[in-house]
Amino acid sequence: MITFSFSGQTYQTGRIIGNLEGSSSGPALMFFGAVHGNEPSGVVALQEVFAELESNKVPLAGKLMGVAGNLSALAENRRYIAKDLNRIWTRNQLQNSDSCREALGNEYNEQQELHHLIQPLLEGNRPAYFLDLHTTSSDSAPFIAINDQLENRRFAMKIPVPTVLGIEEFLEGPLLSYLNEFGPVALAFEAGQHDNPESAKTHKSFIYRAMVASGIMQESDIPQADQGKHQAHLENLGRTNRGFYEVVHKRTITNDDNFSMNPGYQNLTSIKKGEILAKDRNGQIQAPVGGRIFMPLYQSSGNDGFFVVRKIPAWAIVLSRLLRNLNFDTALTLLPGVSRHTDHPESLVINKKVARFLAKQIFHLLGYRRKKDNGDVMIFSRREIN
Ligand SMILES: [Zn+2]
Known part of the structure; x- marks a missing residue:
């Protein structure tokens, strides 16, 4: 057991926050809290939900687990000790x-222990859902981040907050990307600012809504006074910016950069190309493209200064679903400069000199994400699992 604090109160937790097996069969859900140790809100919310489920004797159809991510970092209220666990x-x-x-x-032991808990669910024969609870350094309305797979999109659509796609193209080794390779639904839910008590409330609403959306629990099985409450809470917070967004830029920083975000940027605020967003030891940092700011960094730890995202039009969301279901990507290899990778059939190799007319968006639409870009050749890999 470790001790941690959240908005002035002290809590204790072990690796497993709760583990319930329902009386009837159904999916397996695993919620993670504090994969980043300075984000205790998810652990607090999971403790409250498990206590409520047990005291109200809510019937479950499936398996429900809540686990704490980076225990040693959580005890010290730090994002990580040696390496970012995400x-x-x-x-x-x-x-x-x-x-x-x-x-x-x-983080080696933290990862090994989590891996042992995750693997049986990944390899089991019931549908699995992995839901990773995070918070942000700046004040933010809640949002979902997913790898761009249709199953993830379908599930995200059931939660009434904005959804950001394609962050995996810009991050190395996040937990969700590992999980997605096995085909389950895996998403991150960002509830708000790290220490704000409202973040735990929002995490709780998400946990309940995700449980209902997966079918492990019925809304009608929670106490009547609470029915509809969680949906209404998320709708209220998520209403201004609902829809799908795509990451188009990431500002990478190092610890020696003295990066500092200009004050006042909230998540999904519109920005113009050339707008001065931050400064570092080399001077002012302008927005290289227009769009909306995403996850601006207002803390000293972390290597992502900010992202820029753009809203995806509704027609593109529908079109990409149709094209992916038709396996339209096979037609791409008929084009000059595009070929299937000989060793990795899930990947396409694009000769940029020949196929320079092909926009990255076409590959995104068809469910491919850029994996490598080495000069003349780009490699895109398929995220959908057949
Ligand atoms: Zn986090």
């Missing part, structure tokens, strides 16, 4: 070698 989920680092153990430091 950037190390590559197959390489999951292999139990001495060099990995050394490189990952404290």
Whole structure:
């Protein structure tokens, strides 16, 4: 057990926050809190939900687990101790070698313990849902971040807050990308600012809505006074910016950059190309493209200064679903400069000199994400799992 605090109160938790097996069969849901140790809100919300489910004897159809992510960092209220636990989920680092153990430091054990809990659900034969609860350094209305797969989109649409797609193209080794390779629904839910008590309330509403959306619980099984409450809470917070967004830019920073975001940027605020957003030791930082600011960094730890996202028109969401269901991507390989990767059939190799007319958006529409860009050749990999 470790002790941590959240908005002035003290709590205790172990790795497993709750673990319930319903009396009838159904999906397996695993919620994560505090994968970043300075984001305790999700753990607090999970503790409250498990206590309520038990005291109200809510019937479940399936398996429900709540786990704490980075316990040692949570005890110190730090994002991580040696390595960001949400950037190390590559197959390489999951292999139990001495060099990995050394490189990952404290986070090695955290990752191994989580991996042992996750793997049986990934390999089990019931539908699995992995829901990762986060908070942000700046004040923010809640939103969902997913890898761009149709199953994820379908589930995200049931939660009435904005959804951001395609962040995996800009991050190395997030937990969700590892999980998605096995095909379950996996999404991150960002509830609001790290220490704001409202974030735990919003996390709780999301947990209940995700449970109902997955079918593990019926809305009518929660106490009558609470029915509709969680949906209304999320609708109220999510109404201004609902819809799908796509990440188009990331500002990477290092610890020596002295990066500092200009004050006042809230998540999804519109920005113009050339607008001065931040400064670092080299001077002012302008927006390289227009769009909306996403996850501006207002804390000292972390290597993503800010992202820029753009809203995806509703027709593109519908069109991409149709094209993916038709496996339209097979037609792309008929074009000059586009070929299927010989060793990795899920990947397309694009010769940029020949196929320069092909916009990245076409690949996104068809469910491909850029994996590598080395000069003349770009590799896009399919996110959909057949
Ligand atoms: Zn986080």
